[in-house]
Amino acid sequence: MGMEGLTPQVAHEWLETVIREELERSARRDRAAFHLPQTGNPVESAHQDHLAGKERISGHEFFDAKRIWLNGRAAALLSSKAGLDRGFDDAIAMAGRLREGKPPATEDAPPPTPEPTPAFDPALQAVADRLASRKEKRGRATDKTAYQIRKTAELLHEATGIEDIRKLRQEHLMAFSNIMHALPPTYRKTPKERDMTLPQIIEAAETAGRKQGLSAATINRNLGFVGQLIKHARSEGLSLDPLLDTRDLRETDPEDDQDKVAPFSRDDLRRIFAGPVWQGCQSAGRRTRPGDLVIKDALYWLPLIAAYTGARREEIAGLAREDIVTEDGIAAFHFRPTEIRRLKNRPSQRKVPIHPHLLELGFMEHVAQTETGQVFPDLKRRKGRGTLSDAISFNWHKLLRAQLGEDAAKKNFHSFRHYVTDELRYRQNVPDLSRHHLLGHAISSKKDRRYGQRTPLPLLKPLIDALPRVF
Numbered sequence: 001m002g003m004e005g006l007t008p009q010v011a012h013e014w015l016e017t018v019i020r021e022e023l024e025r026s027a028r029r030d031r032a033a034f035h036l037p038q039t040g041n042p043v044e045s046a047h048q049d050h051l052a053g054k055e056r057i058s059g060h061e062f063f064d065a066k067r068i069w070l071n072g073r074a075a076a077l078l079s080s081k082a083g084l085d086r087g088f089d090d091a092i093a094m095a096g097r098l099r100e101g102k103p104p105a106t107e108d109a110p111p112p113t114p115e116p117t118p119a120f121d122p123a124l125q126a127v128a129d130r131l132a133s134r135k136e137k138r139g140r141a142t143d144k145t146a147y148q149i150r151k152t153a154e155l156l157h158e159a160t161g162i163e164d165i166r167k168l169r170q171e172h173l174m175a176f177s178n179i180m181h182a183l184p185p186t187y188r189k190t191p192k193e194r195d196m197t198l199p200q201i202i203e204a205a206e207t208a209g210r211k212q213g214l215s216a217a218t219i220n221r222n223l224g225f226v227g228q229l230i231k232h233a234r235s236e237g238l239s240l241d242p243l244l245d246t247r248d249l250r251e252t253d254p255e256d257d258q259d260k261v262a263p264f265s266r267d268d269l270r271r272i273f274a275g276p277v278w279q280g281c282q283s284a285g286r287r288t289r290p291g292d293l294v295i296k297d298a299l300y301w302l303p304l305i306a307a308y309t310g311a312r313r314e315e316i317a318g319l320a321r322e323d324i325v326t327e328d329g330i331a332a333f334h335f336r337p338t339e340i341r342r343l344k345n346r347p348s349q350r351k352v353p354i355h356p357h358l359l360e361l362g363f364m365e366h367v368a369q370t371e372t373g374q375v376f377p378d379l380k381r382r383k384g385r386g387t388l389s390d391a392i393s394f395n396w397h398k399l400l401r402a403q404l405g406e407d408a409a410k411k412n413f414h415s416f417r418h419y420v421t422d423e424l425r426y427r428q429n430v431p432d433l434s435r436h437h438l439l440g441h442a443i444s445s446k447k448d449r450r451y452g453q454r455t456p457l458p459l460l461k462p463l464i465d466a467l468p469r470v471f
Helices: 008-035 040-051 059-080 086-099 124-137 143-160 170-182 198-208 216-235 266-272 298-309 313-317 356-360 363-369 388-408 415-427 432-439 446-450 457-465
Strands: 281-283 286-290 324-327 330-335 350-353
Touching: 124 143, 124 216, 143 170, 143 216, 170 198, 170 216, 266 388, 266 415, 286 388, 298 313, 298 356, 298 388, 298 415, 313 388, 330 457, 350 432, 350 457, 356 363, 415 432, 432 457
Parallel strands: none
Antiparallel strands: 281 286, 324 330, 330 350
């Protein structure tokens, strides 16, 4: 075998094997020569001695010469590579000990070389904090998304016991997936469960016969965040297992995305906006009961703006006064990240003309009268990770059920977005690019993303104006 690259430990073990085998072969030849002096090396040695003028040689002289010859072979082998590693010198001493029947001397293996201190903390939670903060600063994550990234890291740690992302292995990802399939969808929503471990929660759910398994969308979202954690850690120079891969753990959602939230129909909108919030309620505390009072607050404006823009609820809720702009004589909403809320992604930044009906209802006057930078100052976050629009959730859902009854199934505030999408796509046959610019959708075509400008407001205005009035 070649000796280049051998470590002292490997060389030590190899030489011990070689020398043992050579000594055993020598012993067998010696025994054969002792019993059969007419064969093998004894005959050759005697012949050489005879030529040298020596008439006789004793058995002791013969075997001493034989051992000198064997020792010379081993020494020559060792000395040929002596310059590579001083550890080989010890092998000669080992050969001598083996010949004397003593065990070979061993040395303690050198201590492992300590890993260099990484530039970034490899703790799972620390990686998650850096990833979430980075995405927030770049406007690529909302407060909610940043919170979900951190909570996913917490769940991964709790499910696997892994604190250092460098210790993460594929079997840990499988264990994480199995835990998500066993947890009840509403785990840790009650005070009792907040103090329970994951195995205790799973066992309690099994005992009570509760539904188990997070939704496919939640499982895939969490696995997606784990994939982002792995990618981010590698970008920081942390050494991770190259076999880590979440793709095969993802679930196929049995329900089509378009079926999860149904769009409002035109009739739905007429019924919704015939409600007391827009036609008159009893009081500020009884918004869903008919009366003569119209309060033009966030509950009044958010659904109207959604019906005339298709914007997301939190996009509307976080509008600031400077986000209401006028360009080319056209009043428009400028959806962009602000100090009070983020946007979902970069394509979400856009300008959308304000529908004439909103102007007639006094929206610009409402904006002018606000005393703070917020267009809807009555919206406040109830929790640190909550959204501004959570403040209208109770009255909105109560109103939706009251106005639509059974037809409210699978419909929520996001149904406005689907409604506007269908209006633009099927009723107006708006080109995909202009529709994406209005709704803030990501554009799949690299050519469309790279070349040309966004659809100008003068071209978008007639598309918005064509949306039917809701009352």
